[in-house]
Amino acid sequence: MEELPPLLRFRSQAAGGRAPAWLATVLVLLLAAAPAEAQRRKQPQSYAIIAGTVFQETGLSLPGARITVTPLESEGGRRVTKAATGTSNAQGEFAIRVPAGSMRYNVKVEARGFEPAEKEVQVEWDQRVEVFFRLKAVQGAEK
Known part of the structure; x- marks a missing residue:
């Protein structure tokens, strides 16, 4: 399995291990979508x-x-x-x-x-x- 960058490494306190890879993927996608949503809201209404x-x-x-x-x-x-x-x-x-x-x-x-x-x-x-x-x-x- 590929090593995650330090920013995306999570530790599950309950399990004592890494969080599932899908969780990191979801968080990255959410963070990438936030600026696009903010830009859409800033567009002036005609x-x-x-x-x-x-x-x-x-x-x-x-x-x-x-x-x-x-x-x-x-x-x-x-x-x-x-x-x-x-x-x-x-x-x-x-x-x-x-x-x-x-x-x-x-x-x-x-x-x-x-x-x-x-x-x-x-x-x-x-x-x-x-x-x-x-x-x-x-x-x-x-x-």
């Missing part, structure tokens, strides 16, 4: 972006609007991700990351004093999809 601008009925930007992006059912009949939310900035712009892939999403925009609006968008893999909203003021509401 994503798509649903972006746009929210305007008031007058054409001015609408900052502070709440945007909710909800995935619609996939062809398999199940949802693959949870809803994502964001807020429009001072220029009324927003950008929300979603997982890359072919998927339909419902984009809903809500702002105090304005009627909510919804649109459906189709995302293909890692593309950026633009969507624009013009919200109507609620009658008698403060802006």
Whole structure:
């Protein structure tokens, strides 16, 4: 039988002898697989972006609007991700990351004093999809 390198020599305390050769082989394989698994986990996730601008009925930007992006059912009949939310900035712009892939999403925009609006968008893999909203003021509401 071939002599094992010092690193792979084990002593079984119960039996007083060497551990079986298969145990050393299994440990070597596990140690070799660990860096590959760690590298796989470090790879960045690809994503798509649903972006746009929210305007008031007058054409001015609408900052502070709440945007909710909800995935619609996939062809398999199940949802693959949870809803994502964001807020429009001072220029009324927003950008929300979603997982890359072919998927339909419902984009809903809500702002105090304005009627909510919804649109459906189709995302293909890692593309950026633009969507624009013009919200109507609620009658008698403060802006």
